[in-house]
Amino acid sequence: RSSLGWVLQPGAAGRFGRCSASRFGAMLPRRFLRAVRAWQPLRAGGAQSWRVAPGVRWSSRTGESASVTVTEKRLREFVNAEIGYFAGMCAQPVKLPHIFMANTPESAASLIHRHFPVHFATRIKQIEALPHWDAVPELADVHDTLSESFRNLRLLESKSSDLEPLTECIHDLRSRHKGIVSLLGIAMASLRAEGVVDEDFANDWLNKFLLARISTEMLTTHFILLTSGKDGRDGGSCCGIVDSRCDPGEICRQAASNICKDSRFSDIVVKVESHVCSASEKGAEFSFLPQYLQLLVEELLKNSAWATVRAASASPPHAGTAPASRRGAAPASLADDSGVSPITIFVGSDDRQVMIEISDKGGGIPPQQQDRIWSYCGGGAGRSPSLQKVEEASAAPHKQLGFSWMDPLSGIGLKQRLGMGLPLTRLYTEYLGGKLELMSIPGVGVDTFINLRRIDFESPDRMG
DSSP: OOTTTTOOOOTOOOTTTTOHHHHHHHHHHIIIHHHHOEEEEEEEEEEEEEEEEOOOOOSOOOOOOOOEEEEEEHHHHHHHHHHHHHSOOOOOOOOOOHHHHOOOOHHHHHHHHHHHHHHHHHHHHHTTTTGGGGGHHHHHHHHHHHHHHHHHHSSSOOTOOOOOOHHHHHHHHHHHHHTTHHHHHHHHHHHHHHSSSHHHHHHHHHHHHHHHHHHHHHHHHHHHHHHHTOOOOTTTEEEETTEEEEHHHHHHHHHHHHHHTTTGOOOOEEEEEEHHHHHHHSOOOOOOOOHHHHHHHHHHHHHHHHHHHHHHHSOOOOOTTGGGGOOSSGGGSSOOOSSSEEEEEEEEOOSSSEEEEEOSSOOOOOOOGGGGTTTTTTTTTTSSHHHHHHHHHHTTTTSSSSSSSSOOOSSOOOOOOTHHHHHHHHHHHHHTEEEEEEEETTTEEEEEEEEEEEEOTTOOOGGG
16 A cells, blocks of 8 residues: 555555655656556446556566556545646746647657646646635636646556547647636636735736746647648648748738628728838748737737727717717828728838737827736726727627637637736747837827747747
8 A cells, every 4th residue: 555545456565655645646657557547437336436457567476467446536636646746846838949849749749748747737736826716716617627637648648659549638628728818817806806916916927827828728739730630731831830931911911801800890991011121031931820920910900909999989070070980089191081090010021030010090008008008907997988888798709709718729818808918918929939019109009019030940949
């Protein structure tokens, strides 16, 4: 019997009997998990247990093999010991160059098995370190989701050549993790409202948690695309989520098209201008992650579109001009025939970088919001009650949006009332090796700049 009470075949106790709880996760997985991975659920008298399949050999001197029954309680204790052990490791981020170099399903799977248990365990302990976390339903839900994902991954054979079990596990993981970002936003709002944490603490905590989540989320997307064969590798320029011929101008045009399909922004004209430095030898295309770049541009465009709508709704009507609902706050020379100011996207590139500027004439950032634009807790301020009602009504259900606030694959931003879109967009930009900056001109509008470094697809480690 081990220190945690696992009942093993005779002869095994001598091998594991001296394990302390703190080292249990370090010494047992290879031997014990090899058996538990073949578990079959048993139900007798309403109690659930797990039977290790016959044929798994433990260190028995007689050479006999036997099945072992492990109760659900014992399995939970084992998994908790594993979580404690992996959380004690130094969680290394899955850097973007690692994803670039993982160009086969097998190499991506190796990254998942190496990094995910440590990352999930670290995030679980990060939640448990919050005061009264278990009294907040949203935090408890996220904790349970991560714990289940950790267990499912650890019960897989990491060195198996059959990737189907891992693929099924990742599909399930992605489905269950969709609501995590929104749950965290609601949870932090609750803790702040009760005075448990302050705004600075909430921002730091969310930055740390979400930055780790970005890397694991991107890797799961990369793995799914590699295993599905839908990434265009057969003669194409894509490998998983990486496209060696990503065209930033075309990405911006597609983002603009998606935004304008939203009925709330149908009156807004989005213009895209793409330029290449005359001294550049590489052209506009570069190695990057097109679907994530499009999401970043769409999120920033959405902010500019809301500002334009707000400016139009706040402008009083004048004789001989368009109605207030179709007029921008900018001078008439800056507006189109409908009275709504256009949004312009400038794309420029040289041999070292790609820059995207999104320029609107929505009147600039309201003074009461300027100090909190990068705060996860700053949503909802600075909008009129009437406009906020329109936003909330149009955002429910979320499927009506052109992009989902539930899943970063379909959109980064959250519901307007949570206000996490802009800081989360900056977090994604920084993870991708870029910078996101805003310049607000009072009474005129906002210029938003995305600065991205070119990545050498042949040597992605140069990105740093």
